[in-house]
Amino acid sequence: MTADQATELMRSAILLSLVIGLPVMLTAVIVGLAISIFQAVTQLQDQTLSFVPKIIAMMAVLLFVLPWTLEQVVEYSQEVFENVAPNLTQSSS
Template identity: 45%
Template structure:
């Protein structure tokens, strides 16, 4: 169960982390301390990942739900 949750959350989390680190490095280099400069690109990147990998995420969750109901019926 935790492995499935990790598989589903990992693409969005790692993308947001990567974009956040890159923007932070850019802010340090240019000495711009604007909060929206970090927030907006992370949201855009997360939405892009959801659009690209959303069908895979939904398929994985659907398969997990089917497996869960199959296991529940054997109890």
């Protein structure tokens, strides 16, 4: 495996992790913003109020996108094995 191939695999892994994490993180930001606006409007300043709705929303989104996430990870893993395995057999010959 050349350095360029290894760099490309690492770039793909970082990009995949960002894409996979985006739905959950975006949900946390949106729910957090909505709760912050609600707290500012009602002047209710309880620090623990934002955690429970955020956790529930994040878990719901995680369960919703789990099949897609697993599909993306399996595709990336197959790509890695297809690119690395031929190089291992060539180097051992």
